[in-house]
Amino acid sequence: MDAADGIAQAIALRGDRIAAVGTDREIRRLAGPHAEVIDLGGRTVIPGLIDTHIHAIRGGQSYAFETYWHEGETTSLAAGLEQLRQTALARGPGKWVAVTGSWHPDQFVEKRAPTSAELTALLPDNPAYVQYLYDYAVVNARAIEVLGLERADTLPAGVRAERDAQGRLTGRIVGAIRPLSALFGRILAQSNVDAKASLATFFGRLNSLGVTALIDPTAGPGPAYDPLFALWRENRLSLRVGYRIPTMVAGNEAEWFRNTLAYLPPFLGDGKLRFLGPGEMLVFGMDDGVKMGPGFQPDAKDRAELLKVASFAASRGYPVEIHAYTDDAASAILDVFEEVARTHDLGKLRWAMAHLNTGKPETFRRMKALGLAYTVQMGPYFEAGAIGHANDHHVAESAPPVRLALRQGLKVAGGTDATRIGIPGVWRALEFHVGGYAIGKAVRRREDFRLTRLEALRLYTANAAWISFDENARGTLEAGKLADLAVLDKPYLSVPVEEIHRIRSVLTMVDGKVVHAEGGFAGLKGR
Incomplete structure (x- = not known):
């Protein structure tokens, strides 16, 4: 992944x-008498993947608790429900089971989400929580009881338990990013x-x-952040965390930022853990959440507050990443950043x-003029249909x-936005960039908006390293750089596009x- 794609x-x-x-021949000449030679059998080696936007600290702390319905692994709702049942059996009566994002009804042959009645019938003795992205959650009767949903004051602000025409709870809970996260935090x-x-x-x-x-x-x-800091102090971080x-x-x-960051300069930390800003x-x-269509218009007070925050961040030299789901939000933010x-x-x-x-092209032109970068995630993999409904199909087919950003000359780096909306591990995101199909193949990105395999990989290697000012230390396989790499079980450049998401590493080094390390390389683990 060097500049010449060598x-x-x-x-x-x-x-x-x-x-x-x-x-x-050149490399064997360098091997001294004590060198260890590892024959990879012609496998593909790439720079270690870098996810520039993943909620790993929060999502990772509940990883061992959650059940996952990732596309390609769970192809039917019936199979997904059976996964929940098996988890409940393993945990015992009264224990919570949960699916918390990164799935879509279109991935199932049934083309629908589970109902509260289904969860109740399948799991009468276990509270169950199934969240769809950040739109809603479905719970069973046991969860309604445990959460006390019959009382209106038991839910976090911004979360609402739906009722039918007779006033009975339906088992469906509606909310947004922060309220649903707060609710799941209670369950956890x-x-x-x-x-x-x-x-x-x-x-x-992830390794x-x-x-x-x-x-x-x-x-x-x-x-x-405490569990992350604890792993760092114990020298147990197996990857680099910014x-x-x-x-x-x-x-x-x-x-709040001035007080909180007073003792946190940019880049504080070391090679394994670093504060960015x-x-x-x-x-x-100024945050438009997961709004799909136009119409976001922040008021003058919020724009003025962003000016204060951004001016402070710039004066302290912090690298900043800001959320903007829609072009309207981006335009409002750029008005401030230009000042x-x-x-x-x-x-x-x-x-x-x-x-x-x-x-839109004009937005990326303004970003280029300011020297801003674009960190892209895989939200449209799940949300292309909703984007089409809120705009039109042409917008969905280019999302x-x-x-557009590359044409304007922007530096673009890749993330997943896992674990609620994206799928951790980058490979599904890479397949989406190259193949263009949204989940369930309901929408496909226009051919002229798809990326080549090398373009896509660059977003998660060289460009991703650049975002954190590490382009001279990692992100490519070049002499003098850190030995962060992955040996793949399938050849990324030639495997069928629809198989990219199945790629795994057989040997990962940091x-x-x-x-x-696995398979024939398992003996190398820890060396």
Whole structure:
């Protein structure tokens, strides 16, 4: 993944660095009497994957608790319900079971979500919670009882339990990002999950997919970061984590950031854990959530508050990533950033705008003029149908508009937005960029908006390293860079497009140390 998209035969590692890349003959000449030679059998080696936008800190802490209905693994609702039943049997009566995002009814042969009645019949003794993205959740009778939903004051603000015409609870709970996250947090608190162990397991899962680094844009309140910090102190991080901090107050966000970040300079940390700066949620009123269509218009007060926050971040030299699902939100944010740019060079700070599923050419032109980057996620993989309904099918067939950004010369880096909307591990996102099919093949991206395999891979390697100012240390396989790499079980450049999401790593290295190994390479684990 160097600038020339070069392909080599062999690689030499010395300590935590890449010593050389070249032909078999060239590299064998470097091998001294104590060198270890690992024959990969012609397998593909890539730079370690970097997910620049994944809610791994929060999602990882509940990874061992949740049941997952990822497309390709759970193809029918009946099979998904059976997964829940088996989980309930293993945990015993009274224990929660939950599916919390990253699935869509279109992936099932039944083309629908489960009903509360189905969950009740299948799981009479276990409270069950099934969340669809950040739109709604379905619960069974036992969950209604445990959560006390008959009382109107038991749910977090912003969450509503639906009732039918007779006033009876339907088992359907409607909310948005923060309210549903707060509700699931209550469920998790009742389940005695070992958050640190779950997070370590999740990071190991990412390693098995070839992921060697990530950036978390927001994990929530301060205590949510404690399990991550504990793993770091114990030298148990198996990948590199960059993290950002969102505002935790609505109103006077600038003062909150000034106080909270007073002792946190940008890039504080080391090679395994590093603080980057403010992330995603900078001002509550400037955040359009998961709005699909036009019409977002923040008021003057919120725009003024963003100006204060952005000016503070620029003056302190923080790299910033801000959330904008729609072009309207992006346009409002750019109005503010253009004012900040009169006194600060934002290009040097590598500020980025995330999501931008309905971005227009003029918006990307304005971003380019400011030196902003675009961090793209896989929301439209799940939401293409909703984007089409809220706009028109042409918008859905171009979402996310990576090609428009590339045409304007923007630096584009890739994320997944896992674990609620995206699927962790990057490979499903890569398949989406290359093949263009949304979940269930309900919508397909226009051919001229799809990416080549190398273009797509660059988003999650070289460009992803650039976002965190690490392009000289990692992101490509070149001499002198850190030995972060993955050996794949299938050839990414030639495997059928529809098989890309099935690719796994058989050997993953971070700093030249083996953090994942399987099959014939299992003996190398921990070396």
